[in-house]
Amino acid sequence: MTKDGTAQNNALTLVGASKNFGHVQALHEADLRVSAGRVHGIVGDNGAGKSTMLKILSGLHKPDSGELRVAGVPVSFDSPADARDHGIATVYQDLALVECLDVATNLHLGDIPKKRFFVDRKRMERDATRVLADLNVRVGSVRTPVGMLSGGQRQIIAISRAVRLEESKIVLLDEPTAALGIQERGHVGDIIERLKTKGKAIIIICHDLDFVFTYCDDITVMRLGRTVAHLDAATTSRDDVIGYITGARQGTAA
Structure with a gap:
């Protein structure tokens, strides 16, 4: 570990990030360190700064100060496309799926394969089938309209689309279990877990602490725009995390 908290296997590091929106300070010198092959949960109450941090990591916002590094290299994103070019895939809470289109088409939105002037439907379905099989996802047919899928299946399709390209090494998930039942949360x-075994760094913003403690290796707690704790999920209790979230337990990120 180096003096500034970076490590050789850190896939993504955010150091001293601050962001103001007018007179409102959404982030104040916030930090984040995420390692490859691990699942990292970001938790906190409403207004803690989680969404602002996600938007900085995904290229929607630029920090007013601080530094973002990918694989140890300082980067600056001007757009979500820049983040994608650096291997960061983001799945937002609204999923951005088109319900009247089928699974194969949704998986290729923004990157529809063509053969001359026409959509290469066979290639699109073949690629979709391969991606879903690789993640062990079962949705029946890739010709099924997304609007006919369950909430959990839609979430999985959105994740599959985000990581379809092999260069996606970091995956950001915004409230992936929102409005899902117990079984569907398990599917997500x-x-x-499969993405983790492929060596990807997974970052989850989540209010569901049961899900966080089940699947996350590391937890970052945010409060009032600040990072107040970096925790090892295996040695941390739910009460400790709640204490940091509410302010009943004081701490500064190590």
Whole structure:
């Protein structure tokens, strides 16, 4: 570990990030360190700064100060496309799926394969089938309209689309279990585990502490725009995390 908290296997590091929106300070010198092959949960109450941090990591916002590094290299994103070019895939809470289109088409939105002037439907379905099989995802046919899938299946399709390209080494998930039942949360958890075994760094913003403690290796707690704790999930209790979230337990990130 170096003096500034970076490590050789850190896939993504955010150091001293601050962000203001007018007179509102959304982030104040926030930090984050995420390692490859691990699942990292970011937790905190509403207004803690989690969403702002996610938008900085995904290229939607630029920090007013601080430094973002990918694989130890300082980077600056001007757009979500820049983040994607650096191997960061983001799945937002609204999923951004088109319900009237089928699974294969949704997996290729923004990157529809063509043969001359026409959509290469066979290639698109073949690629979709391969991606879903690789993640052990079962949705029946890739010709099934997304609007006919369950909430959990839609979430999995959105994740599959985000990581379809092999260069996606870091995956950001915004509230992946929102409005899902117990069984569907388990299916999303299974996908996260498979991505972890592929060596990807997974970052989850989540209010569901049961899900966090089930699938996350590391936990960062945010409060009022600050990072207040970096925790090892295996040696941390739920009460400790709640204490940091509410302010009943004081701490500064190590």
